[in-house]
């Protein structure tokens with residue numbers, strides 16, 4: 061069933077019969093609206109007005125809501141007021157906690173990025189501009205739900221109270237690193253925090269989350285799963301396998317596509333985002349599919365609660381596309397000024413998630429610019445102090461990493477004879 065908006069699109073693009081002629085074939089290669097040095101152009105980005113998209117009942121059938129994959133669920137307007145059917149019930153204390161977690165995430169990212177530039181760490185990935193997604197979703201889920209993130213959801217761990225000192229230890233690969241230098245700096249893992257080990261192989265977490273959710277349902281558990289991938293990763297087979305299994309077995313899982321417009325230097329059109337929104341992929345699998353303003357803390361919270369309620373009621377999986385913008389480089393290994401317009405981030409139509417939540421709290425009469433600045437300073441000092449403490453246990457340049465001897469440990473419960481031999485050959 062096509063919704064009216066979709067039909068209208070088709071009509072717009074349909075060619076009159078007389079215009080269609082055989083021609084020399086040409087391969088179409090999508091190009092972003094603006095490359096480096098060109099004026100920013102977000103005119104193709106489809107937006108809905110805040111409050112404009114309807115909210116179906118949690119138990120509504122997936123086939124009755126195709127329009128939601130093409131709209132954009134937004135709650136916060138430009139003045140910071142929360143409007144429309146998706147306004148969530150969120151106590152002020154929860155919003156304040158969310159704001160603090162976003163600020164801590166941003167401050168942590170800034171310090172670790174600088175540390176990498178100073179040669180103290182090998183690699184780093186920031187999530188600047190995307191903090192609302194991880195932090196708000198952590199708040200919307202139960203702490204016992206299982207998370208299968210990509211490398212850009214450090215906000216989940218921070219919101220769940222994982223010690224930032226340990227994260228720094230892993231970034232520095234020093235003796236505080238719980239993973240003992242065996243993982244890349246940002247690929248955290250914490251069983252106690254329900255945070256599945258981040259994988260460098262894009263997309264694997266989607267099928268793992270669906271499998272985990274199927275097992276949870278099979279064993280009569282009450283926990284659900286959530287996973288996150290970038291829009292570029294939807295071009296991987298794993299995305300489609302995950303949606304098939306999630307749909308067929310009604311797995312209690314929330315599948316999030318974080319569309320931050322760029323996959324390193326490839327714009328979202330290279331993964332197919334020009335032909336249809338990423339959320340619309342869910343329609344072909346019979347899944348409810350929502351497209352949400354990823355920089356709107358309240359909207360992200362509301363859609364996550366909706367999807368979680370469905371999953372907990374055995375109504376299966378939901379696909380959510382979060383429309384956001386990667387404000388900084390992909391990682392410390394690339395230079396975005398080479399492939400995109402420099403002022404895209406500042407001209408992003410959906411703004412900055414921290415600024416928007418701040419404005420909302422001020423509009424509610426519960427916050428002020430002065431209190432915000434004080435909190436920002438407090439958080440920056442906290443992160444600086446933690447950084448000093450972390451660096452006292454070693455950095456990349458200070459070379460106080462774990463002994464190579466430890467790489468033979470923790471592979472098997474009892475060390476295999478081959479590993480014992482290799483360890484001896486290595487002189488340990």
Ligand SMILES: Cc1ncc(C[n+]2csc(CCOP(=O)(O)OP(=O)(O)O)c2C)c(N)n1
Pocket residue numbers: 210212260261262289290291292293294318320322323324386390
């Ligand atoms: C299977 C696989 N293919 C390619 C890569 C190299 N790679 C790492 S990150 C990345 C871009 C991913 O972009 P996206 O999925 O949009 O997520 P984002 O980094 O924007 O959050 C690529 C191509 C990889 N790590 N794994």
